[in-house]
Amino acid sequence: MVVMFISLDLLRIKIEKLLVQFGITEMQAVKDNMVSLTSRNFIYPDAKLIIVDVNSGGFDAIEVISNLRKSIKSKHLPILALGNSTDSSVASKLIKLGCTDYMSKHFDDMAFASKVLDMMRPKENARPTTDDAVITIPQAPSEDRPLEYVKLTWNASFETGIEAIDEEHRSIVENFEKLYQLMSTGQGHDFYGELLGFLTGYIDTHFADEEAFQLKIGYPHLEDHIKRHQYFKERITAFIKTQSAPISNSDLIKLNLFIKDWLIQHILNEDRKIGDYYKQTQD
């Protein structure tokens, strides 16, 4: 669960809509007049991340952060501060006060979602493992994104049990692995355009196939699933529009992380539900 100390405004609505697309559906927004009390008596045992708008105006963010860090029930939780400033000294001050990280409210959707997913990940899984290796590219880090990219290999947890869908998922993972391999030898830039081309074709055929299958079996969450697919289509279009020339390391990492978060969040959280439903209807 993500607990938000953000006033009811466009920012909160934007965040809620964005995180749902990444499989984060459990969000709790605390009303301004309850923020101070809630920060002293934290009541969300399922919380994995707290987001605080430090320029909300509806509460004293400094006091709230201090309370959260003192409370036994919240002191271990990551806090992502959001604010108006893009000045890195503001970020440093907030981190000294106890925030885990800071982002400007004028964030890039992808950068924000990646950060939230990273911060919600259990600490023991946040660093490299054999299946999820992380390599740092020697380049000055940007404010919003650590220059790390990740490896991901196909495993049984990706399987929906529907052969045709699994076969198509396998092809996206294979292309993702190819990107990783090429990035690790400095040749990722040459593959970037080809991969976007693949993704553009892939999402048309794969999403259509998957949606047709859901329709055929009477899957009750088809409408919601189509919306999630639509979001991914929009993001790929945005990648194509915003890529730099020549392709930068940052473009590669952004694509790598997006596909990975997409694969994990969407295939694991959403596509597998189709398989579960299908199995139930067959029993």
Ligand SMILES: [Fe+2]
């Ligand atoms: Fe899907």
Ligand SMILES: [Fe+2]
């Ligand atoms: Fe899928």
